[in-house]
Amino acid sequence: MxxxxxxxxxxxxxxxxxxxxxxxxxxxRISLDFKTPWQCLVATILSAQCTDERVNKVTPVLFAEIPDVAAMAAAPVDKIERLIASTGFFRQKTRALKGAAQEIMARFNGEVPSRMEDLVTLPGVGRKTANVLLGHVFGKPGxxxxxxxxxxxxxxxxxxxxxxxxxxxxxxxxxxxxxxxxxxxxxxxxxxxxxxxxxxxxxxxxxxxxxxxxxxxxxxxxxxxxx
Ligand code: SF4
Structure with a gap:
């Protein structure tokens, strides 16, 4: 203090x-564009070391090609890398996106969890990302x-x-x-x-x-x- x-x-x-x-x-309000909890999670992961403006240019194409959690869990790594390359650190971010999608499919029935203690168990999700989800998607203090x-x-x-x-x-x-x-x-x-x-x-x-x-x-x- x-x-x-x-x-x-x-x-x-x-x-x-x-x-x-x-x-x-x-x-x-947050300047990232998203319509679903999964899209918010993806956009927030992509925003690390990248401007929100750049992320907002990349996500419409990404979501058109890989629309949801199940599609991301099954998507080829090279396809994800190509789609998000311009946001930087794309190999690390691809691992996080695919890993998070696979965990959500396996442990949360395909739904992005709404509790801090669950969110931070997902690959690539720290408290900052989890708080974005809590505050902007789930209506909880974040x-x-x-x-x-x-x-x-x-x-x-x-x-x-x-x-x-x-x-x-x-x-x-x-x-x-x-x-x-x-x-x-x-x-x-x-x-x-x-x-x-x-x-x-x-x-x-x-x-x-x-x-x-x-x-x-x-x-x-x-x-x-x-x-
Ligand atoms: S600009 Fe920052 S450092 Fe300066 S008065 Fe405002 S809050 Fe304080």
Whole structure:
């Protein structure tokens, strides 16, 4: 947790930050395109080290050729690799997609599971991907910690951790579960637009009154080291 700030003061500040973000980004939602839980899982796996825009170009063709879990479980590896090649790390991602599909067929009757403890047993699925599914498909609280959440939460002093799982634990302690999904989506947007990695635009930032970075020189403000 952040420095000498008491837990109740930290919760109050987090609530103000969440309220400001809600005003700034009322419609914040994931920018990946999908229609089914399986498509959400595929798109999220493909989005690792790749832009959402690129993933959204690849998935319509992929889903036309390999439409569902059963088809992915049976699809030839070279066909999957060819279809997703432009998203990068395509061999690793192909292993994850095919492996996840085979596990879902074998253990979950062809349905993407809706519990964190089941999702994280699938190949290529960590807590970040699982939280995307929980929050955006299954209507459960899902606190997604990506590179933007990691950086902005650290700069805001909402966590002193750099490990994504610990950041998730810190944020989930100071925010009510019903805010987790929207808060993380809004923090991602804020990280893309204002609290950018190299030179955060503090002068334009509505969170400035609640940010401990006020008065900190730019170099020191950059946040945790990239992972
Ligand atoms: S005031 Fe600066 S460091 Fe703090 S959240 Fe805004 S842009 Fe980021």
């Amino acid at each position: 952040a420095g000498d700030e008491s837990k109740s003061a930290l919760r109050a500040r987090a609530a103000r930050i969440a309220a400001t973000l809600a005003k700034l980004y009322p419609q914040a 606190l997604v910690v990506d590179t933007h959440v990691r950086r902005v939460a650290y700069r805001l002093g909402l966590t002193t951790e750099t490990d994504p799982d610990r950041i998730e634990a810190d944020l989930s302690e100071i925010l009510p579960p019903q805010q987790w999904t929207a808060f993380s989506m809004r923090l991602i947007l804020h990280g893309r637009l204002i609290c950018v990695a190299r030179a955060p635009r503090c002068a334009q930032c509505a969170l400035l009154p609640d940010c401990p970075q006020v008065g900190v020189k730019t170099a020191a403000r950059r946040g945790p080291r990239p992972r």
